[in-house]
Amino acid sequence: MSKQVQEIEGSSSIKVQSPLSASLRIALLYLICGALWILFSDQVLNAIVSDKEMYARFSMIKGWSYIVMTALLLLYLIYRTTLRMRVAERKLHNQYTELLNNREELRKIAYRDQLTGLPNRLALYENLTLLKDASLFYVDLDDFKYVNDTLGHAFGDRLLREISTRIVNGLLPSEQLYRLGGDEWVVVTRVPKDRLQTRVEQLLSLFDSPFAVGEQWMHMTGSIGISHFPSHGRTLDQLLKNADIALYHVKRQGKNSFAFYDFSLSVPVQHRAEMERLLRHALENGEFELHYQPQIHLGSSQAEGLEALIRWNSPELGHVRPDQFIKIAEETQLIVPIGEWVLRTACEYIQTVHETCPHKPTVSVNVSVVQLFGHRFVERVMDILQETGLDPRCLELEVTESMVIESLDQIADKLSRLREHGVNIALDDFGRGFSSLSHLMKLPITTLKIDKSFIDQIPDNLEDQPLTGLIIRMAKGLGMKVVAEGVETYAQLDYLKKYECDCVQGYLLSKPLPAMEARDWVKTASMPIS
């Protein structure tokens, strides 16, 4: 019997009959067998038995035989049917168990982050009960995008695994870590509110030592936004959103730190979303314009260069200053097309200036770190120079000191390649950071722009502030051209002349001017510097 069961089980499909047809089949078979028996057995008996007594005995035997045979037949048919039912039932049971296993497997896949094996965002939403009286630490790496851009995604993935492991090892038994994707994690903690600050500082200290990725050691920092149940939200979405707002605040304040959510932080975020929407349309609608600020050479009194400074005249917001939108444009990558537009427009413009100014002033264009890290930055600059026909020696790209300090190695090569083509490189806002000149010498810097904050310190008494003068002398000693930014007073101008600063730029001489006015200004070159 068991062999039969196996045979049937082995067959790939089982015919499942309806109860009515199975019963009808049995009844029909019984009817046919019974009818045939009665027909043929009576005829045979009549043919071979003539004696009445014998006939009666045979009839009785025939009757009993009929009962035994039909009983056997019924036994067979019922057995077959129940056997089929049992096999179908077993098969269904197996399929059900398989389904349960698959479901468990799918659950694991759906709720686990594939890269790190940590529970993912979906798992966080599943464990909502954990949130009661808990706090969320929204962790985000600082500048991880640059790691991916410069060292590749495979390296980035390994780094993310290393960081995940370090955070897991630094968790308290009551804490859980979830990876939300990219370089974002959430730690759910039940540490009492008054100890949250100490706890978040402990988590940030996990980033103090570098991470080993293969042969390389990588220093990374992280920023953390914190929200607390129920004061900062009663649903996970609210808590995540508010922790993210706090995180965004940390990023704007300079990263590598933490912040607790506070209602006042939400306002700039709403503003930011609106700005992003408007910025997306600004390029297409031609809402940007470039103004140019002259840089005057103190020796020749001529405008040696013009710095292109972007202006946004938004129909909805009015005039928006660059420091109010450049950061958002960087965060949304919109700075890449905007930066290309600036570069192309400035290159085209300076050629029109050259038509009327035989001494051919240069044009300085500010470049964002996001552009510099972008794919094919050097090629894009060279393409634009070729398309506009501008001599690369007439272009100066301004990079800020802070950008250079953070990623010297990654950008040195790109800047050197541009320098080899003749493009000038200016270090903007020098003095805002704390970089040493010798450190910066690793870069092919041709111009040092001393930040306005240093110029502001120049006192009326020329002898009082030797530091700015020292910087000028050192930079010149290193073969750089020195430009002083934000010159507003004659006292500052005298001081800069005394220390033989090459060029000055500031409101004293000219504010940034619209293109036409700047061109006329350069042509007439009437500056009050002597």
Ligand code: C2E
């Ligand atoms: P920056 O490159 O250091 O430009 C100098 C800023 O100082 C300009 O501000 C200029 O108008 C201002 N300035 C010049 N002289 C004086 C002065 O005597 N007194 C005072 N108080 N300010 C003076 P602006 O145009 O608002 O630009 C601010 C920053 O925005 C720029 O600083 C630059 O970092 C950025 N930026 C401007 N245009 C662009 C652009 O096209 N691309 C990128 N990536 N950044 C840009």
Ligand code: MG
């Ligand atoms: Mg600049």
Ligand code: MG
């Ligand atoms: Mg500057």
